[in-house]
Amino acid sequence: MAAPAFTVELHRLGAEDLPRVGGKAANLGELIRVAFPVPPGFAVTTAAYEQVATDAGLDRVLGTEPARLGEQARAALLATPVPAAVADAVRTAYLGLAQTSAGDDVAVAVRSSATAEDLPWASFAGQQDTYLNVVGADAVLDAVRRCWASLWTDRAVSYRATNGIDHAAVQLAIVVQRMVDAQVAGVLFTADPVTGKRTRxxxxxxxxxxxxxVSGAVNPDHVVVEDSGGLGITIVEHRLGDKAVExxxxxxxxxxxxxxxxGESQAxxxxxxxxALVSLGRRVxxxxxxxxxxxxxIDAAGTVWLTQARPITTLHPLPSPGGDGLRVYLCASLAQGLTRPLTPMGLSAFRVVTASAARIGFGLALADALAGPPAxxxxxxxxxxxxxxxxxSxxxxxxxxxxLDIMESRSAVVLRSLFDDPRLAVRPSxxxxxxxxxLAVAVRFRVPVTVVLSLLRPAAARRRVNRVGDRLRALTTVKPAVTxxxxxxxxVRVLGEVFQILPSVFPVAATGLGVLAVTQKVAAGALDDATSHEVLRSLPYNTTTEMDLELWALGTRLRSDPxxxxxxxxxPAADLAARYREGALPAELQRGLAAFLGRHGHRAVAEIDVGVPRWAEDPSYVLGVLANYLRLDDPASAPDVVFARGAQAAETAxxxxxxxxRRRSRLRAVLVRxxxxxxxxxxxxxxxxxxxLIRxxxxxxxxxxxxxxxxxxRGLLHDPADVFFLELAEVRSALGGADHRELVTDRRAEFDRELRRRRVPRVLLSDGTEPEALAVPASADVTGVLVGTPxxxxxxxxxxxVVLDPVGAYLEPGEILVVPSTDPGWTPLFLTAGGLVMEMGGPNSHGAVVAREYGIPAVVGVPDATVxxxxxxxxTVDGAAGLVRPAPE
Structure with missing residues (x-):
């Protein structure tokens, strides 16, 4: 077996060489191959790093506690001599590079190139060290050693942990590249990194x-160029910096x-x-x-050199084009209170649901319901x-x-901000x-009858809704021995029926909301928004709050069982869940949990995603909530007591x-009551x-x-749960014998990467622009007050x-819960929370509704609250004013 090569010239590299030379070197080699102007150089391969890491005993250091891992790994690498074979290879490669220059010593840049670097999903920009204008073989070897150690800086260790990358799996190569005698230099983004616009x-x-x-040591010139396609380019901004440091x-x-x-006087x-730079960027x-x-x-001769290129990983991917000209995409996931990605099966399921909605609501005839509607x-x-x-329209x-004002109010604000865009001018309709x-939908689902029944006989209207539930239970009955x-x-058949729930059931609650709006007008100022919130506290017949209070009642019973x-x-909750599945929990806990899951086991966090396990499958979250409930010792703060107090407060209001x-009009008072x-x-x-719907x-x-x-x-999937990383049509092909295991592996990796994405645009334009990024957030004022929706x-x-995932969340009684968004699966945590702050949502989103019913102050639609x-x-949360005041840290 041939000895591993410790160095390789950049022009011999391509994308396929990433495992042995890292992302930076592979990208540079790829660019040289296709004739981009890249300075010559060579890579010190991962084989060299593996050799020195072995000599340093790095495998033993990996077992160190996370807080000291970086420090000990750096010390071990810096204390280990560069292996002789590696040193000889680097010296030879450097001398070869010097022979292409005027003298024996050539100035080079020595830069780290990790195997988890400059990737489409993680750039690792600035995580490892770079050494510039290194002259002489000994100096190059010293810089190489320090680059190896920089793989273990605290920032690099933290970055890998945040992105879910195994420390042991990352290897480091080094790029040694001839320095450009730069007269001017900088960075270029082929899309606006702030707004996302791809044409800039x-x-x-x-x-x-x-x-x-790159280091931020200077206030540079800032140039923004709009690419008008075949019409050329336009410089839309050219702001001169002071350039006080060179x-x-x-x-x-x-x-x-x-x-x-x-410096501010000269560009x-x-x-x-x-x-020339714009053209270079577009070609790359x-x-x-x-x-x-x-x-x-750019050197003294005016030649433009490309010294590095990597993907802009912070941009949200664009939806596939849906028509000519500018298109506007609303994130439906966020409108439903879901910041995390959906599984492929969850998305496929909603294609069928929305296809049904398009057919029933808009009369669209779709050739393939599995493909979803065009929108x-x-x-x-x-x-x-x-x-x-x-x-x-x-x-x-x-x-x-x-x-959207009701569901996700900030999305409504963003959409309204687009009304003046001439490209979206209203067309006759x-x-x-x-x-x-x-009218056709209303007649088909007897909406007028439901509205009248709700006004005259609310109990009968509720019974009508219960009969819809009975029909749905019949729909989900499956004969034995089905294939x-x-x-x-x-x-697929059941998914096609999901949309019909909305016009069949929601008109009852919608009638109530309509009555509230009319009553506010009749009350003529005596019923403001704050008082309306008070009236809506502790509402009866709410399935979510009933579920939460039922779980609290179970926790109360379990408190008295030693x-x-x-x-x-x-x-730990996960261990308790395993014992529950084995029937091995303490008797009272086993029985109580089984009874609760029998009624509510269809629920889950992120429950609109078919690919997410239900509580009946994995009750870890429910068990964690029960454990949290045991920490509440104040009887006056017990959720059932608070709920009863809220009902009394509503009656008082x-x-x-x-x-x-009544002081103004007895007739109006009767109508208002x-x-x-x-x-x-x-x-x-x-x-x-x-x-x-969730059932x-x-x-x-x-x-x-x-x-x-x-x-x-049948060996067509590695694991039964892999089926949720396929779409419905792919499952059908799998039943016919197609092997999708490799596809599932790729999708799981992509899903895991998207789980780490913290910022998701509410609205996205087809040119990549995020309109929300164009406006100054209302919360960005000097007082530090965050502004949201009451x-x-x-x-x-x-x-x-701050809770990003409620599963396993620890919440002390009275703490203010700060979350990206919520759905009903989150709401058991609300019972012991002192207040709620949400990044998403509107005044009638799930979190807002439940917060009002439990009487906890809440502000929703607060940008970047979890950050x-x-x-x-x-x-301090002021739920009436919609303000959140964090104390200085």
Whole structure:
């Protein structure tokens, strides 16, 4: 077996060489291959690093506690001599590079190139060290050694941990590349890294070496160029920086910073140079097929050199094109309170659901329901809706933002900000045609009858909704001995029925909300928003709050059972879940949990995703919540007591409003009293349609899961759960014998990467622009107050608890829960929370509704709340004003 090569020239490398030379070197070699102007050089391969890591005993260091891992790994590598064979290879390669220059010693840049670097999903920019203007073989070897050690800087160790990359799996190569005698240098992005716009090039430039720009040591010139396609380019911004610092090479090696004066009076780049850089960037982008982050330099002869190119990993992927011209995509996942990606099966399921909605609601005839309607788009594992026709319609502009005001208020703000864009001007449309469709749906589902029944006999309306539930239970009955293909057909059939729940059930709660709006007008100022929130506290007939209170009641019973309480306090939730499946929990806990799951086991966190396990499959979250409940010792703060207090407060609010109105008009007072009684009898039903929907999705999951078991038994999947990383059409082909195991592996890796994405755009344009990024956030004021949408009145000051995933979350009683978003699966945590802050949502999103009913102050739609607030930081939540005041840390 041939000895491993410790060095290789860059021009011999390509993308396929990433495992042995890392991302940076592989990218540079790829660019040289296709004739981009890249300075010559060589790579010190991962084989060299493996050799020195072995000599340093790095495998033993990997077992060190995380806090000291980086420090000990660096010390071990720096204390280990460079192996002789490696040193000889580096010296030989360096001398070969020197022979192409004027002298024996050539100035080079020595830069790290990790195997988990410059990748499409993780750039690792700045995580390892770079050494510039290194002269002489001994100096190069010393820089190589320090680059190896920089793989274990604290920032690099933290970055890998955050991105879920195994430390042991990462290897380090080194790029040794001839220095460019840069007169001016900088960075270039082939898409605007702030707004995401793909037709813009952004350039930062400054005299001297690019290190000044990359490191942030200088205020550079900032150039923004719009690419108008065949019409050429337009410089839309050219802001001159002071360029007060210039990094220059020193004779014999090293660099120095030189102070400059008057830099703001002279541009670093000419228009011709800007055009050349834009052209270079577009060519690099075209080669890789994605926006690029490029480092460049221009030498004394005016030659433009490309010194590095890597993907811009912070941009959200674009949905596939849905038509000509500018398109507007609304993130439907966020509108449903879901920041995480959906599994491929979850997305496939919603294609069928939305196809049914398009057929019933809009009369669209779709050739293939599995493909979904034309407006359904996917990007980054999230569902998007092409709402371009909505914005070009006067009816759409009137209705959809108002609906979002209730569900996800900031999305409504963003959509309204696009109304003045001439590219989205309103086009003539038939209002009568729209009215006919609405009327047809209303008649088909007997909506007028439901509304009248709700107004006159609320109890009868609720019984009508219960009968819909009975029909759905009949729909999910499966005959014994069905084949996997029949189970798949059953799943698709049930998904086709999901949309019908909304017009059949929601009109009851919608009538209540309509009555509230009318009553506010009749009350003529005596019923403001804050008082309305009070009236809506502790509503009866809400399936979500009933579920939460039922879980609290179970926790109360378990508190008095010594064996159950000891198990909950002393055993991890995952272990308790395993014991539950074995029937080995303490008797009272086993029975109580089984009874709860029998009624609510179809629920889950992120439950609209068919690919997510239900509580009945994995009750770890429920068990964790029960353990949290045992920590609440104040009887006055018990959720059932708080709920009862909220009901009394609502009744008091009703009486007070009626009294205020009576002073002006007895007739109005009678109407207001009747209206608010109807509101409390009807609005609690607004969670019922979601409960029914989740029951159907749980049934679909059960059927598809059984198909996955069959496919795994036949060797077509590695694991039964892999079926949820296929789409419905792919499951059908798998039943026919297709092997999708490699596809599942790729999708699981992509899903895991998307789980780590923290920022998801509410609205995305087809050119990549995120309109929300164009506006200055309302919360970005000097006082540090975060501004959102009022959701539940009241003021509370308490420590914050930032929770990104509720499974296993630890919440002390009274803490303010700070979350990206919530769905009903989160709400058991609300019972012991002192307040709620959400990044997503509107005043009638799930989190807002439940917060009001439990009487905890809540503000929703607060941008970047989980980033700007830290766990343990004292926070004041003013739910009536929509303000969140974090105390200084």
């Amino acid at each position: 090039t952004v350039i930062d430039a400054s005299p001297g070496l690019g290190e000044a720009v 990094v220059r090479p020193l004779p014999g090696g090293g660099t120095k910073q030189v102070t400059r004066i008057g 670093s780049l000419t228009e011709a140079q800007i055009a 982008e075209a080669h890789y097929g994605s926006p690029q982050d490029i480092e460049w330099a 359904f788009r996917v990007a980054g594992g999230r569902a998007f809706a092409d709402v371009t026709p909505v914005l070009r 006067s009816i759409g502009r009137a209705l959809v933002p108002r609906l 038939s209002r009568w045609r729209f009215a006919r469709r609405v 996997p293909a029949q189970r798949l057909d059953q799943a 064996a159950a309480a000891a198990a909950l306090r002393g055993t 009703v009486v007070a409003v009626v009294a205020r109105v 009747a209206g608010l009684r109807r509101v409390r009898q009807l609005v609690g039903m607004r969670e019922t349609h979601k409960d029914y 159907l999705l749980a049934h679909v999951r059960e059927q598809i899961g059984a198909v996955g078991t069959d496919l795994a038994a 959701a539940s009145a009241g003021t509370v000051t308490a420590p914050a608890r 700007r607030i830290s766990t343990g930081q004292e926070v």
